[in-house]
Amino acid sequence: MIPIENNDIAMILKDLSVGYASKKVVSPILEEINLKLPYGQLICFMGPNGVGKSTLLRTISGIQKPLSGQIVIDGREVNQITPEAMAKSISLVLTDQINAGNLTAREVIALGRYPYVSWNINFSKKDLKAIEKAIKLTETTSFIDRKTYELSDGQLQKVMIARALAQDTPIIILDEPTAHLDLNNRVAVINLLKKLAENTGKAILMATHELDLALQTADRLWLAGFNAPIISGIPEDLVLNGAIDKVFQLKGYDLRTGQLEKRSLGKKVNLSGQGHEYLWTKNALERNGFEIDSAAEHTVSFSLENDEITWQIEGEGIAITNTLEELVIHLNKLLKY
Numbered sequence: 001m002i003p004i005e006n007n008d009i010a011m012i013l014k015d016l017s018v019g020y021a022s023k024k025v026v027s028p029i030l031e032e033i034n035l036k037l038p039y040g041q042l043i044c045f046m047g048p049n050g051v052g053k054s055t056l057l058r059t060i061s062g063i064q065k066p067l068s069g070q071i072v073i074d075g076r077e078v079n080q081i082t083p084e085a086m087a088k089s090i091s092l093v094l095t096d097q098i099n100a101g102n103l104t105a106r107e108v109i110a111l112g113r114y115p116y117v118s119w120n121i122n123f124s125k126k127d128l129k130a131i132e133k134a135i136k137l138t139e140t141t142s143f144i145d146r147k148t149y150e151l152s153d154g155q156l157q158k159v160m161i162a163r164a165l166a167q168d169t170p171i172i173i174l175d176e177p178t179a180h181l182d183l184n185n186r187v188a189v190i191n192l193l194k195k196l197a198e199n200t201g202k203a204i205l206m207a208t209h210e211l212d213l214a215l216q217t218a219d220r221l222w223l224a225g226f227n228a229p230i231i232s233g234i235p236e237d238l239v240l241n242g243a244i245d246k247v248f249q250l251k252g253y254d255l256r257t258g259q260l261e262k263r264s265l266g267k268k269v270n271l272s273g274q275g276h277e278y279l280w281t282k283n284a285l286e287r288n289g290f291e292i293d294s295a296a297e298h299t300v301s302f303s304l305e306n307d308e309i310t311w312q313i314e315g316e317g318i319a320i321t322n323t324l325e326e327l328v329i330h331l332n333k334l335l336k337y
């Protein structure tokens with residue numbers, strides 16, 4: 001494997017231990033963390049509930065002290081960096097329970113410039129340019145002058161990402177930026193972050209539970225399991241070497257196909273064809289307990305004409321147009337289910 005060059009590294013975590021300490025007890029949550037955060041990559045930080053993702057993100061963003069070990073940013077240890085310099089290095093996006101009061105989306109995004117503006121908040125041309133660039137990149141223009149309490153969760157989430165962009169830091173850290181979003185917005189947010197890492201060279205680290213999206217988009221995963229060091233690797237390696245299975249102990253989800261495991265009721269049918277019609281026919285059959293088997297007695301095929309799909313159960317003289325529901329009913333009758 002080609003080693004990552006040191007000047008491509010935004011942050012190094014050395015023998016880091018994170019957790020909570022009171023006067024009486026020390027409770028380590030994640031230990032022996034040795035990781036590098038490279039520039040220009042989107043890293044998805046994954047692991048089961050309560051494993052310590054937020055704890056680590058808060059620690060490396062400087063809002064919580066490490067229990068031991070080192071966090072090195074751009075060659076300097078974090079405890080030697082002033083809070084002002086930290087604010088120019090890392091922006092943190094916490095998307096849960098956002099309370100932006102009476103501010104408009106534009107005002108929230110402008111807050112991202114706080115490390116750069118003087119106490120009387122005089123925006124320079126550079127500040128205004130950074131704000132406009134953030135608005136453009138996140139496509140927030142259409143609701144930019146609305147109060148934040150008038151925005152949907154997805155719009156608000158984009159505003160918080162825009163604020164981090166306006167802060168213009170080489171590192172962006174996000175804690176579950178796709179929580180509460182619909183599928184389109186989840187895909188939009190993760191694609192936006194991927195594009196930003198690629199086009200701006202920023203190091204972007206996000207905690208997420210979106211296994212399917214992360215497998216398809218992230219440049220790298222950090223995988224945290226209970227009582228084990230965090231593993232770092234590209235998604236495909238972590239699927240094939242079993243690391244993901246081990247960490248999540250997936251039940252009912254087949255990682256090799258990225259789909260829920262199908263229950264077979266012993267009904268076998270052969271399916272011929274290709275394309276997305278094939279995939280959705282297969283989905284309907286498997287979801288209804290059929291197993292696709294080329295040696296099965298009955299074969300389903302389909303043809304396409306004028307945007308209509310017609311399925312046939314070969315040799316049975318049955319033709320069904322545009323509804324898989326009926327196909328399943330016929331097959332169940334044929335196989336006496």
Ligand SMILES: Nc1ncnc2c1ncn2[C@@H]1O[C@H](COP(=O)(O)OP(=O)(O)OP(=O)(O)O)[C@@H](O)[C@H]1O
Binds near residue numbers: 047048051055
């Ligand atoms: N302020 C705190 N004091 C003590 N323990 C805490 C504190 N905050 C969190 N914890 C504990 O630390 C552990 C890790 O919590 P954390 O929120 O970091 O996990 P997570 O991986 O982000 O979880 P999730 O996926 O559910 O968001 C949990 O056992 C939690 O109860």
